[in-house]
Amino acid sequence: MKAMTNPNEGISVILPVYNGSKYLRESIDSIINQNFKNFELIIIDDGSIDNSWEIVSSYSYLSNIKAIKQENIGLAATLNKGILHSQFNFIARQDQDDISTPDRLEKQFNFLKSHPEIDLVGSWANIIEENTFSKRMLTHPTN
Secondary structure (H helix, E strand, C coil): CCCCCCCCCCEEEEEEECCCHHHHHHHHHHHHCCCCCCEEEEEEEECCCCCHHHHHHCCCCCCCEEEEEECCCCHHHHHHHHHHCCCCCEEEECCCCCCCCCCHHHHHHHHHHHCCCCCCCCCCEEEEECCEEEEEEECCCCC
16 A cells, blocks of 8 residues: 655755766656656766766756756765755665666655654665576665
């Protein structure tokens, strides 16, 4: 059963980009196509010299996307800037080469809402090598 959400509750997804055009469109699309719809996607181009900004700006017609272009300041400073631009209390990370399953945000939001004692969630990842799922998994601790 899906949890009912307050329209003021949602997720700010921060997606830092640096010369990430190869998988960027797939990464952005995987967030846009989430089952959970109360989110904003904050994409920050950190001084890319490839065509990342052209890809990012092609999504500017969507009202829940904030596209920011800046001089290169590095990953940590870029993530902090994304937090400053966030409107929601829940923050999610997405890397430029990550592809999220359609239920990622919904599962993580519902888990955090039903477990207020938990501050942080993550997920395991299936490693993709040249557009093919490998048999390798990135498994983070679960306790």
